[in-house]
Amino acid sequence: MLLSRRAFALGALASSALAATGVAATPRAARAATNTAYVWAYFTETPTFQGANYGLHLAVSRDGLNWTPLNQNNPVATPTAGTLGLRDPFVFRKQDGTFGVIATDLIGTDFGRNSPYLHVWDSTNLTGFTGYRLLRMHSYPTHTWAPTVFWDAARGQYGIVYSNNNGGQDVFLVNYTSDFRTVSAPQVYFSPGFPVLDGDIVVDGGVTYLYYKNLANGYLYGARSGTGAPNSFTTYTGGLRQGNAIEGPLLVKRNEGTGWWLWGDSFSPVNNDFYAWSTGSIGGTSWSALNQRDYTPPLNVKHGSILGITDAEYAGLVSRWGTPAWVxxxxxxxxxxxxxxxxxxxxxxxxxxxxxxxxxxxxxxxxxxxxxxxxxxxxxxxxxxxxxxxxxxxxxxxxxxxxxxxxxxxxxxxxxxxxxxxxxxxxxxxxxxxxxxxxxxxxxxxxxxxxxxxxxxxxxxxx
The missing domain is CATH 2.80.10.50 (Trefoil (Acidic Fibroblast Growth Factor, subunit A))
Incomplete structure (x- = not known):
C-alpha cells in the first residue's frame, strides 16, 4: 500500500450472472487432493501506467518462485459495478473445495475515493467466475482495502479482514460470514497502538499467523494467535524490508510442507519490484532474504495473493487461459x-x-x-x-x-x-x-x- 497516498489494492473478476450456492461446512473428498503448484492473483501497474490494468490477473508456478502469467497477462475478469476496477485481489479456497475471489473496490490511483464495498466472485476451478456482487462491509466514510480471508474453525465461519481508518487510525477490521453475501457487523480485529496496513492471514497447526505492514516505520512484521480471535495477536518477529520501501506481505506455506515464503511488494509502480524471504519454521523469528536471481514474479505484478493448487487445477488454468507468446x-x-x-x-x-x-x-x-x-x-x-x-x-x-x-x-x-x-x-x-x-x-x-x-x-x- 502506498502510505503517502493511502493506497491499497485488491482484486476482482468479471463473470457471468449465475447465483452462487451456499458454502458447505464440511470439505468434500476432492479437497484432499495434494497441492503441487501455485496461483497468484494480482493487478498490474508500470511507471507511467502503460501497463496498468485494474482487472483480475492470474499467474501460475510449479516451484512457487518463477511465475508464468496467464491470458497474455490480460485480465481474466473485471468488475462490472462500483468503481469498475479492483486492486489487491485475494483468491481463497472455500471449505467445499471451490474458490472465491474478493477484492478492493478501487480503480487506478484515486486513493481518496472511499468505498464500503468489496468485489466478490465464486469459481469452481478459476477457469470461470460466477455470482459477481458487491459486498457491503461497513457504513463508515473510510476505505475498505486489501481484504484477506481465513476459516475460523471455532466459529464455523470465514473471517474477512481488511484495512480501515477507524477512529482516526489505520487498523484491521473483521466481518464474519458463511456465504459471502451477508456479513456480521464489523469489529476491530488488530489495533496494536500504531497504524497498520496490508494484512495477510494463514492458519497452520492451530495457530493463526497475521503478517502486516507497520505504517509508523515502514517494515513488515508477523503476529500470531492461538485462537485467531479479534485482538488476540502478539507480534513475534522483527521488522523486515528490502529495497527502499515495502508493503503487501504475502505469506505462503510451501506445498512440500518444509518451509514458508514471504513476499513483499515495493512502494509504487515506479519501483514495483517484488522481494521474497524464506524460512524453515514459521514459528521462528528468522527470515532469510532471497536473491532476486532465485525468483521471477509475474510481469507488471502489483499486490494480490498466492494460493496452493492441485496438478489438475494447474493444468486446467493453463488450458483455459494459455501461456505467453513471448519471453x-x-x-x-x-x-x-x-x-x-x-x-x-x-x-x-x-x-x-x-x-x-x-x-x-x-x-x-x-x-x-x-x-x-x-x-x-x-x-x-x-x-x-x-x-x-x-x-x-x-x-x-x-x-x-x-x-x-x-x-x-x-x-x-x-x-x-x-x-x-x-x-x-x-x-x-x-x-x-x-x-x-x-x-x-x-x-x-x-x-x-x-x-x-x-x-x-x-x-x-x-x-
Missing part, C-alpha cells in the same frame, strides 16, 4: 535487469520501465537455421535482435542471408549456470551474446573465460 531475457548477474530495445539499441535495463513491451520477445525458429532461435520484438513486429559489428541492435528483417545469420542464435546450457541459457552466434560460432556496460554484444567466450564473462553471457528465458 523475457533476465540477466544472471544483474537479476533485476532484462534485455530490452531502446533507440534501436539492445541493452540491459533495470525493471520496471516503460514502454514495458520493449523487453518482450517472440522467440521463433532461427531465421538462418530452424535449429536455432531468433528474437522478434513484440512491439516492433518484423524487427529482430541481430549483431552488427559485434554489437546487438534491433533492425527490420530485410530477408538477406546476412541479416538472417546475424539474427540467429543457438541456445545452450548457461555458461555460468546450466539451468539457465546462453546464446551462441550462428555465423560467429565462437561468440556468445553477453552484456558489457549494460550494452548487448557478442564476444568470444569459452572454457578459459572468466567467471564474470560467463555470468555476463547467462540469461533466464522467462515469461
Amino acid at each position: 523475457r531475457l533476465k540477466s544472471s548477474n544483474f537479476p533485476d535487469r532484462y534485455v530490452r530495445h531502446t533507440g534501436g539499441q539492445a541493452r540491459l535495463d533495470a525493471y520496471p520501465f516503460d514502454p514495458y513491451r520493449d523487453q518482450l520477445w517472440r522467440m521463433v525458429p532461427g531465421l538462418a537455421d530452424a535449429a536455432g532461435v531468433s528474437f522478434e520484438s513484440v512491439n516492433v513486429p518484423g524487427s529482430y535482435l541481430r549483431h552488427s559489428g559485434y554489437v546487438l541492435r534491433l533492425d527490420p528483417n530485410d530477408n538477406s542471408a546476412t541479416f538472417r545469420a546475424d539474427a540467429t542464435f543457438h541456445r545452450t546450457p548457461g555458461l555460468a549456470d546450466a539451468a539457465w541459457s546462453s546464446l551462441r552466434s550462428h555465423n560467429v560460432p565462437t561468440h556468445y551474446l553477453r552484456h558489457a556496460g549494460y550494452q548487448l554484444r557478442i564476444d568470444p567466450l569459452g572454457s578459459g573465460s572468466s567467471a564474470g564473462d560467463r555470468q555476463d553471457a547467462t540469461f533466464r528465458l522467462t515469461p
Whole structure:
C-alpha cells in the first residue's frame, strides 16, 4: 500500500450472472487432493501506467518462485459495478473445495475515493467466475482495502479482514460470514497502538499467523494467535524490508510442507519490484532474504495473493487461459535487469520501465537455421535482435542471408549456470551474446573465460 497516498489494492473478476450456492461446512473428498503448484492473483501497474490494468490477473508456478502469467497477462475478469476496477485481489479456497475471489473496490490511483464495498466472485476451478456482487462491509466514510480471508474453525465461519481508518487510525477490521453475501457487523480485529496496513492471514497447526505492514516505520512484521480471535495477536518477529520501501506481505506455506515464503511488494509502480524471504519454521523469528536471481514474479505484478493448487487445477488454468507468446531475457548477474530495445539499441535495463513491451520477445525458429532461435520484438513486429559489428541492435528483417545469420542464435546450457541459457552466434560460432556496460554484444567466450564473462553471457528465458 502506498502510505503517502493511502493506497491499497485488491482484486476482482468479471463473470457471468449465475447465483452462487451456499458454502458447505464440511470439505468434500476432492479437497484432499495434494497441492503441487501455485496461483497468484494480482493487478498490474508500470511507471507511467502503460501497463496498468485494474482487472483480475492470474499467474501460475510449479516451484512457487518463477511465475508464468496467464491470458497474455490480460485480465481474466473485471468488475462490472462500483468503481469498475479492483486492486489487491485475494483468491481463497472455500471449505467445499471451490474458490472465491474478493477484492478492493478501487480503480487506478484515486486513493481518496472511499468505498464500503468489496468485489466478490465464486469459481469452481478459476477457469470461470460466477455470482459477481458487491459486498457491503461497513457504513463508515473510510476505505475498505486489501481484504484477506481465513476459516475460523471455532466459529464455523470465514473471517474477512481488511484495512480501515477507524477512529482516526489505520487498523484491521473483521466481518464474519458463511456465504459471502451477508456479513456480521464489523469489529476491530488488530489495533496494536500504531497504524497498520496490508494484512495477510494463514492458519497452520492451530495457530493463526497475521503478517502486516507497520505504517509508523515502514517494515513488515508477523503476529500470531492461538485462537485467531479479534485482538488476540502478539507480534513475534522483527521488522523486515528490502529495497527502499515495502508493503503487501504475502505469506505462503510451501506445498512440500518444509518451509514458508514471504513476499513483499515495493512502494509504487515506479519501483514495483517484488522481494521474497524464506524460512524453515514459521514459528521462528528468522527470515532469510532471497536473491532476486532465485525468483521471477509475474510481469507488471502489483499486490494480490498466492494460493496452493492441485496438478489438475494447474493444468486446467493453463488450458483455459494459455501461456505467453513471448519471453523475457533476465540477466544472471544483474537479476533485476532484462534485455530490452531502446533507440534501436539492445541493452540491459533495470525493471520496471516503460514502454514495458520493449523487453518482450517472440522467440521463433532461427531465421538462418530452424535449429536455432531468433528474437522478434513484440512491439516492433518484423524487427529482430541481430549483431552488427559485434554489437546487438534491433533492425527490420530485410530477408538477406546476412541479416538472417546475424539474427540467429543457438541456445545452450548457461555458461555460468546450466539451468539457465546462453546464446551462441550462428555465423560467429565462437561468440556468445553477453552484456558489457549494460550494452548487448557478442564476444568470444569459452572454457578459459572468466567467471564474470560467463555470468555476463547467462540469461533466464522467462515469461
